[in-house]
Amino acid sequence: MRAIIFASPALLTGVAFAQDHRQLGSHIHGSGSLDIAIEGDHIALALEAPAFDVVGFETEATSEAQREAIDRAREYLSDPLDLWGITESAGCGVETNDVSLMQSHDSHSDSDDHAHDEEHDHGHEHEHEDDHDDDHDHVDEHEEAVHSSVAANVELHCEQIGNLTTLEPVYFEHFANAEELAVRIVSDSGQATVEISRDRPSISLP
Numbered sequence: 001m002r003a004i005i006f007a008s009p010a011l012l013t014g015v016a017f018a019q020d021h022r023q024l025g026s027h028i029h030g031s032g033s034l035d036i037a038i039e040g041d042h043i044a045l046a047l048e049a050p051a052f053d054v055v056g057f058e059t060e061a062t063s064e065a066q067r068e069a070i071d072r073a074r075e076y077l078s079d080p081l082d083l084w085g086i087t088e089s090a091g092c093g094v095e096t097n098d099v100s101l102m103q104s105h106d107s108h109s110d111s112d113d114h115a116h117d118e119e120h121d122h123g124h125e126h127e128h129e130d131d132h133d134d135d136h137d138h139v140d141e142h143e144e145a146v147h148s149s150v151a152a153n154v155e156l157h158c159e160q161i162g163n164l165t166t167l168e169p170v171y172f173e174h175f176a177n178a179e180e181l182a183v184r185i186v187s188d189s190g191q192a193t194v195e196i197s198r199d200r201p202s203i204s205l206p
């Protein structure tokens with residue numbers, strides 16, 4: 001009996017961790033990435049983010065409001081000079097811009113099922129002594145959830161790329177659910193990584 005009492009806190013911790021992990025899937029809502037590559041007078045910016053951040057949902061759009069949200073997101077992503085705060089003095093023009101909304105992640109279900117099985121094993125071992133049924137129902141709803149991503153790849157050509165020292169993205173202003181972007185910058189002068197957020201959205205370029 002003592003062993004069971006001792007085991008309970010660990011079990012609860014394990015379940016809580018498993019839930020967090022599964023709800024997040026392989027992406028974390030609120031958190032995306034931006035890869036920046038600078039070469040000569042070209043700069044490429046590749047955004048990848050949960051659709052939740054950019055559109056507000058990750059399922060197929062079924063309502064008029066959801067379709068409008070997708071149109072709005074596409075509009076913002078189609079103006080990369082504004083989105084990423086590219087200073088006018090750099091004289092940049094858009095060469096290519098590929099926007100892809102609502103790419104669903106089928107791969108999530110594998111890891112979800114795995115975690116689900118593990119959790120049920122734990123549940124059965126201890127099912128005489130706890131009341132986790134509510135938690136399990138809750139978890140099952142999340143496992144039905146679809147995860148989708150948004151990707152936007154833009155290439156700019158800049159006449160005065162030397163004037164491009166800082167980016168002032170309006171990404172967080174446009175997309176209310178976005179909280180942070182992990183930024184990786186690759187240029188002739190090396191690599192850098194920086195985390196930008198709603199509070200600190202600026203990016204200094206090398």
Ligand SMILES: [Zn+2]
Pocket residue numbers: 024025027029050052058146147148
């Ligand atoms: Zn998701």
